[in-house]
Amino acid sequence: MPLFTSVLVTPPTTEPVSLQAYNSLRLPAYASDCITIAQSAALLEVSHRLAKRPRCILGGGTNLVIRASQESPLQATVLINQLKGIVRLSGVVDHQVRIRCAAGESWQSFVMWTLAQGLAGLENLAGIPGTVGAAPIQNIGAYGVEVAEQIEAVHVWDFHQHDHAVLSAQDCAFGYRDSLFKNPEIQGPWNAPRYLVTAVDFRLWTDGRAPLRLGYSGIGQKLRDLGIDHQPNAYQVAHAVMSLRGEKLPDPDQHPNVGSFFKNPQVPDAFAASLAQKHPELPRYPQSGGTKLSAAWLIEQAGLKGWADSRAGVSSQHALVLVNQNEATAEDIQALARLVQRRVMGQFGVWLEPEPVYWPAG
């Protein structure tokens, strides 16, 4: 399939555009105008047109809180990234294959495509909502794997140079739910991002050769529950992961959400040890440079799992997920996030950092 097919670009709009269908929290948000980019050839013209004008880039809207009413829409052109296509870049070398996927492809569809091709490496990341272009931005991770481990390069449009550029995995400075694309010193403010991701190059394994990661709690047991006792393949691991996600996380169609609303906080080892003396059951994950704690556990112990008012709530399935109960606004979600932060701070002395991006920032 060729990369970057379909129409060039839809014309800019004049009325405020509703973004409710474009954000997975289903917040009633509006923008002054909106351009759908479906072919990379459109980028040069768009880049010059928006050089000195506010802009922001939307993928699947699955990690985004937009604060902008119809009366006061976002004063920025929203670029909806719908670049499509997947190509195989190489034959098999050392049991590995290189694949390029355009940024507007659905992440889940891409993972399923790789598995159907007999390729492994992304199976633990099955079932994550959002687009391929958003995956490197927050370095999506689940079940002991981060996407950075399989990324070879990220292709971008550079709004400063008005040209394409390629960033190596090292250039991307990946960290836990973090990358160069979240660094305001490089990427710029929320309404003037320097880079738009156009495609991502992955290095994947031919199945049977992949070092499958089954150690994360739950995967091994789930595989056994599914009757798979010996040598699972990547597809079976993905199936187990999707099954675990289905049990643990609220269904976004019924309870709109952005997945984890907070990052798991990293604290000094000594602080974690003193907390664990008071709370021996506190989950702790030692890292280089500190101990990671479970935000979900802290929120649940603060008595907030399942807490809800008429509009927004903390999921009763997973305490890390804030949900739109019923016509919540961004202000409702933000007020709930602050309540969670203050309660956890008051009880444990730990400040939880939100994971999603806010438009406007701050």
Ligand code: EPU
């Ligand atoms: N826990 C609770 N209460 C809950 C849920 C979990 O106490 O309501 C405890 C569990 O018992 C466990 C610990 O919290 O001891 C960790 O729970 P879990 O395995 O569900 O993982 P997590 O650290 O809460 C992270 C990612 C998820 C990813 C899961 C599975 C972050 C911020 N979140 O959650 O990612 O699916 O691991 O690997 O790192 C996302 O980013 O949107 C997301 C869902």
